[in-house]
Amino acid sequence: MRDHVLSESILDRSVATVQLQTAPLIRGAAVALAVVLTAAAAQFTLPVPFTAVPFTLGPLAVLLTGAALGARLGFVAQALYLAAGAAGLSVFTPSPTLPPGALRLIGPTGGYLMAYPIAAFTIGFLAQRGWDRRYLTSFAAMLVGLAVIFSGGVSWLAIAYTGSFATAFAQGAAPFILPDLVKAAAAAMILPQAWRLMGRN
Secondary structure (H helix, E strand, O other): OHHHHHHHHHHHHHHHHHHHHHHHHHHHHHOOOOHHHHHHHHOOOOOOOOOOOOOEHHHHHHHHHHHHHHHHHHHHHHHHHHHHOOOOOOOOOOOOOOOOHHHHHHHOHHHHHHHHHHHHHHHHHHHOOOOOOOHHHHHHHHHHHHHHHHHHHHHHHHHHOOOHOOOOOHHHHHHHHHHHHHHHHHHHHHHHHHHHHHHOO
16 A cells, blocks of 8 residues: 555656646747747738728737736747847738838837737736636726737827827727727637636636
């Protein structure tokens, strides 16, 4: 009996050791996947008349990956996404008018991009407190994340380009509110169902 208990104890310690050793690899893979998903979503884009800001699915990826990874890893994933784009990798939304590489971060859409890590951190923080388990709270978390992205984008447009918050809002927020609400509603439906399928408590 004693040998059986001892064997179980050794096995438990071995499993725990393997889990500790593989956890960083799993986290690293999850962060890398979030960067890839954000880059892929950014490629789906449509130009919008009368503004330099295009419609893109990038914010949707930011919201979903931030909620899935949590605050810290969500922030890291989006910071790495920006670093990859600044280094010249083709991860930003393709555009014949917006500047490439690091210059994109100070271009008309720079405020939105720079808000990505903050939005991912914010929605990840809320998700870690259970906001992503039910549709209504998940939708509320998505709206908070979108508000962070819009705030960064419109503020930068106003300060660096238009000189007017009213003009910046008209060009950088108004055309996108309805479609982004649809994206937030879709994302809010995805998360609770995903956690149920995965059996996450």
